[in-house]
Amino acid sequence: MATENKAVITLFGATGDLAKRKLYVALFKLYQKGYLKDHFALLGTSRHEYSDQEFQEVVRESIKSVEETRAGEAEDFSKHFAYKSHDVTKPEHYTILKERIAELDQEFGCEGNRLFYMSMAPQFFGTIAMNLKKQNLLDENGFNRLVIEKPFGRDFESAKQLNDELSETFDENQIFRIDHYLGKEMVQNIQALRFGNTIIESLWNNRYIDNIQVTLSEKLGVEERAGYYDKSGALRDMVQNHIMQIVAQLAMEQPVSFTDTDVRVEKIKALRSLRVYNPSEAAANFVRGQYDAGEGTEAYRNADGVDPESGTETFVAAKLMFDNYRWSGVPFYVRTGKKLADKFTRIDIVFKKPLIDIFADPRNESDQSLNSNVLTIFVEPNSGFALQLNAKRAGQGFTTQPVDLQYLQSDSDKKESPEPYERLFHDALEGNHTNFASWAEIAYAWKFVDVVRKLWDIEKPQFPNYIPGSMGPAASDELLARDGRKWVYRLNH
DSSP states (O other): OOOOOOEEEEEETTTSHHIIIIIHHHHHHHHHTTSSOSSEEEEEEESSOOOHHHHHHHHHHHGGGOSSOOTTHHHHHHTTEEEEEOOTTOHHHHHHHHHHHHHHHHHHTOTTOEEEEEOSOGGGHHHHHHHHHHTTOSOSSSOEEEEEOSOOOSSHHHHHHHHHHHHTTOOGGGEEEOOGGGGSHHHHHHHHHHHTOHHHHTTOSTTTEEEEEEEEEOSSOOGGGHHHHTTTHHIIIIIIIIIHHHHHHHHOOOOSSSSHHHHHHHHHHHHHTBOOOOHHHHHHHEEEEOBOSBTTBOOGGGSTTSOTTOOOOSEEEEEEEBOSTTTTTOEEEEEEESSBSSOEEEEEEEEOOOSSOTTOOTTOTTOOOOOOOEEEEEEESSOEEEEEEEEEOSSSSOOEEEEEEEEEOOHHHHHHSOOHHHHHHHHHHHTOOTTSBOHHHHHHHHHHHHHHHHHHHHSOOOOOOBOTTBSSOHHHHHHHHTTTOOOSSOTTO
């Protein structure tokens, strides 16, 4: 049975795109499943002028996409929503919010629990946190929690400044930094796969693993995010957060227990051992790209809101190394980009080949050697695992061929799996930090990425350098070829 959570949620940026597309749907699904019921309320704020009724209509419109809605359910859900126009820079406006929050707490019996969700421009995060404290919006009887959307800074210094500002009001155990990839079902399965299976964990080291590959591929371009993206780029938008969080889970040691505190300890230790490159090493181990025109789409530089001479990368590939006992000598290859062949996220663990291939026939030059065993974690759009093994090919003689043992999540399982924001909203209400990034993790990730960013900022790239529908620039393949390796996922393979 679902345990009901009680809280007044104050949403800064309540009329924004994220709120309408993701947040209200996530809350509605929690409501349908009983995790939210009678004792919750949401106070939406933004600069727009809305009455409570108009805002409730916005919410009902947003959740129309949810299937299997019972009669009257959307109406009952929306009654828990209220709205107040608000300028986050004006201290006097917080007094009005305080009064409205108290009224909602009293009306819905939320027991003084407060969750503040920042879904707006990050330059206002510190201002909001400061005023929440100064204007006494925190309650002493219940919990006070802060949920923050990315980006968390543009580099280590700006991230540290932001964290210092938030820490003036909230303790680390009250801050929940969203990375929606941590809410994905198969990213969470990394730890189940590793620590729930002796056969896997016993091989999860440099004795048996040759390399690990992480691919976050996007088929679309920058679309309506062009203005933001041109100031960010793939390194900040994808590598510093999503990829680093996935890599940390792949590299971490087994925690003492499956609690948020112990999981964070091991992720932090893993990121501490990540080799921070000097500029020459960064140049050798990082590849950047920008897409040209092709497949009926314009080049990145021709998109609205993009500088015609933009040097912003839409693709990144990199080789990461961990300097610890488990992973010494094992490269982690990562890549992400826009306008690639398809939209998918996958992790490929490539195992070492046998030291001696007893099946190879030295008299036959065309005879192929054994393939590497590869364990693949499909994150999206399909969810599941595949293990590639070598087996005898049917027929006379003795030749081998790769075969796959595969598990893909069924449609019924997918239906039961919560969407990332549904899962993360629930965890924040429960006070569970397992699927949120700690400040230490973010700090180590920024320190690693900053070296690359500073190098790229002073070197003019040769852009554009890849066509839409490919898997990025040729230099991405060359990055692995220098080590005698290939990407597991390749086009026409």
